[in-house]
Amino acid sequence: MSTNTGESERARAAKLTSRGGLEALRVGLAPYVAKHMCDRHGPNWRHYASRARRDESGGELDVYALLKTLLDQWSDLFRHDARLQGRNRPGPESR
Numbered sequence: 001m002s003t004n005t006g007e008s009e010r011a012r013a014a015k016l017t018s019r020g021g022l023e024a025l026r027v028g029l030a031p032y033v034a035k036h037m038c039d040r041h042g043p044n045w046r047h048y049a050s051r052a053r054r055d056e057s058g059g060e061l062d063v064y065a066l067l068k069t070l071l072d073q074w075s076d077l078f079r080h081d082a083r084l085q086g087r088n089r090p091g092p093e094s095r
Helices: 003-048 063-072 082-088
Strands: none
Touching: 003 063
8 A cells, every 4th residue: 555545545534534523513513502592583593593605594504504603692692501601610619
């Protein structure tokens, strides 16, 4: 096996691993974003979600749209989630 073939196989494996990680992120993050957005904006919450292009107003959100929505809506929706607040605050022993 030549060096180029080995590099090509490693690159392909890395690409597959990255795709799998992004898909796992999408699957795990989608219900969380959907719940908070629906609670705030109702059943048409996807209209308020961030997208790469404005003409993509329907359907499931891809990883980019989920992360962008999370960042764009952070102060209005997600910063009040007690599960997230507890992770960034020092415990009583450090006060």
